[in-house]
Amino acid sequence: MTDGIVLTGLRKVYPLRGGDVVALDGIDLRVPRGAIHGIVGESGAGKSTLVRCVTALERPTSGTVLVDGEAVDAAGERDLRRVRRRIGMVFQQVNLFDARTAAENIAYPLRIAKVPAARRRERVAELLDLVGLAGRGGSYPAQLSGGQKQRVGIARALAADPSVLLCDEPTSALDAATTRQILALIRDVRDRVGVTVLIITHEMSVVREVCDSVSLLDRGRIVEHGPIGEVVGRHGTRLARELIPLPVTADSTTVEAAFAVEHTGEVFRAIGGIDGVAVAAGTVETLGGVRVGRLRLDVAPDRRAAALAALRQAGLHVTVAPGEEAA
Numbered sequence: 629m630t631d632g633i634v635l636t637g638l639r640k641v642y643p644l645r646g647g648d649v650v651a652l653d654g655i656d657l658r659v660p661r662g663a664i665h666g667i668v669g670e671s672g673a674g675k676s677t678l679v680r681c682v683t684a685l686e687r688p689t690s691g692t693v694l695v696d697g698e699a700v701d702a703a704g705e706r707d708l709r710r711v712r713r714r715i716g717m718v719f720q721q722v723n724l725f726d727a728r729t730a731a732e733n734i735a736y737p738l739r740i741a742k743v744p745a746a747r748r749r750e751r752v753a754e755l756l757d758l759v760g761l762a763g764r765g766g767s768y769p770a771q772l773s774g775g776q777k778q779r780v781g782i783a784r785a786l787a788a789d790p791s792v793l794l795c796d797e798p799t800s801a802l803d804a805a806t807t808r809q810i811l812a813l814i815r816d817v818r819d820r821v822g823v824t825v826l827i828i829t830h831e832m833s834v835v836r837e838v839c840d841s842v843s844l845l846d847r848g849r850i851v852e853h854g855p856i857g858e859v860v861g862r863h864g865t866r867l868a869r870e871l872i873p874l875p876v877t878a879d880s881t882t883v884e885a886a887f888a889v890e891h892t893g894e895v896f897r898a899i900g901g902i903d904g905v906a907v908a909a910g911t912v913e914t915l916g917g918v919r920v921g922r923l924r925l926d927v928a929p930d931r932r933a934a935a936l937a938a939l940r941q942a943g944l945h946v947t948v949a950p951g952e953e954a955a
């Protein structure tokens with residue numbers, strides 16, 4: 629049995645009168661048990677369709693979806709209910725019952741599954757504790773902040789002890805500080821209960837902060853994929869560029885450059901060999917568990933084009949102000 633999520637040759641075509649829409653065009657993806665995987669991509673790339681296929685809300689046109697070794701795509705009505713119970717869903721809009729307390733909202737899927745009342749109470753107390761809301765079970769949604777409501781949403785998604793947590797834009801409605809707390813909670817939940825997490829997002833900061841690996845979806849295909857440490861190290865790729873957002877300088881004589889810290893020696897040797905480049909400032913930060921060095925470099929205006937080419941040749945992610953490249 630293969631644990632986690634395995635998608636093979638997943639294809640989804642929506643037949644429309646004006647011509648078929650190919651929403652997923654042959655997706656192969658494996659997310660091992662306990663991993664946090666991000667799916668990023670522009671609007672229309674196929675992210676929601678992919679989620680709907682994993683939760684069996686949508687039947688793929690062809691290909692297979694396995695969750696912990698069980699074929700979701702081929703499940704019959706009865707199996708489907710059991711398979712769906714293995715998948716917890718967290719959405720941008722939490723959609724709690726306003727007239728029910730946090731505890732009652734969390735207990736709801738357990739009532740549906742006919743879990744006895746005593747066990748329900750026990751489980752709800754465990755879940756409130758897990759999501760950092762111990763003592764708030766009696767609060768109504770209107771008495772909770774956006775972040776607290778999302779905590780209730782996560783507890784509710786985990787109630788039936790799923791093996792997969794699908795998070796569809798889980799933090800898009802939250803401010804930056806609350807986003808960080810919710811992402812830390814998702815990571816903590818993964819560490820404590822070993823759930824496999826798939827996060828659909830359009831925010832690279834979410835990927836940076838919480839994901840172990842990432843796939844970039846473009847017109848129904850995975851065009852870039854890998855562990856965060858690997859994708860940020862790939863030269864000139866879209867994910868590497870977007871995962872290492874360096875502040876763009878408006879000054880044509882300075883540029884920013886980033887590199888994996890283990891290459892510091894080579895990077896400094898390379899810079900030392902390039903005419904007209906000097907290090908002005910530097911810092912190191914950790915990104916998805918990978919240490920990345922950032923440098924601000926002074927570049928002599930008359931050597932600019934050659935210096936930028938040489939820096940890139942040396943494997944640095946170089947960022948210049950828009951319109952400054954040719955200056």
Ligand SMILES: Nc1ncnc2c1ncn2[C@@H]1O[C@H](COP(=O)(O)OP(=O)(O)OP(=O)(O)O)[C@@H](O)[C@H]1O
Nearest residue numbers: 642649650651669670671672673674675676677678
């Ligand atoms: N039910 C449907 N019928 C027809 N076409 C659909 C249907 N659902 C999605 N599509 C099309 O499939 C493609 C992928 O859509 P999808 O919603 O999966 O993208 P997305 O990456 O989730 O976008 P967003 O970030 O805007 O939600 C789009 O071209 C969309 O118009």
